[in-house]
Amino acid sequence: MAAPQQADLFLVPLLDGGDALGQVLECDARDRVRLLLTLSRDTAPRRIQLPEVVATLTTLPEPFRTGHWRVIGYDTLPTGPALKPPLFDPEPTDPAIVEAFLNACHGLYPWDGFPDAEVFSKMLLEGVALPPARTLRDA
Numbered sequence: 001m002a003a004p005q006q007a008d009l010f011l012v013p014l015l016d017g018g019d020a021l022g023q024v025l026e027c028d029a030r031d032r033v034r035l036l037l038t039l040s041r042d043t044a045p046r047r048i049q050l051p052e053v054v055a056t057l058t059t060l061p062e063p064f065r066t067g068h069w070r071v072i073g074y075d076t077l078p079t080g081p082a083l084k085p086p087l088f089d090p091e092p093t094d095p096a097i098v099e100a101f102l103n104a105c106h107g108l109y110p111w112d113g114f115p116d117a118e119v120f121s122k123m124l125l126e127g128v129a130l131p132p133a134r135t136l137r138d139a
Contacts (some may be wrong), residue, residue: 007074010024011043032061036053036055038054050079053128054084111131
């Protein structure tokens, strides 16, 4: 599989067999990929609107290269203050954590399932509400 490219729309598999829609915001020369993540479960390519974006995370391209995260097309990137530079986090988030975050957003993994119970809350863009489908370990 090819490396991801800016504006690629992609699907991240979820634990229930569905997918979550994301988009590649940017790639850099250090082999990092900045992602836009949404709660959308659409599997057809379409333009992502800024209000749909719940997180922007930097990760590594391996899931794209292996085909685990499937590129389904490309479209114009949304724009807004939350998406302006500096775009890349100093350390990329492991792709497995990205998947855990999206699963937690859909109530398929506990929102407080990591030792730092706030880790997923910290990934949300400023001003984004907690996902309504989230579940807690002891709930």
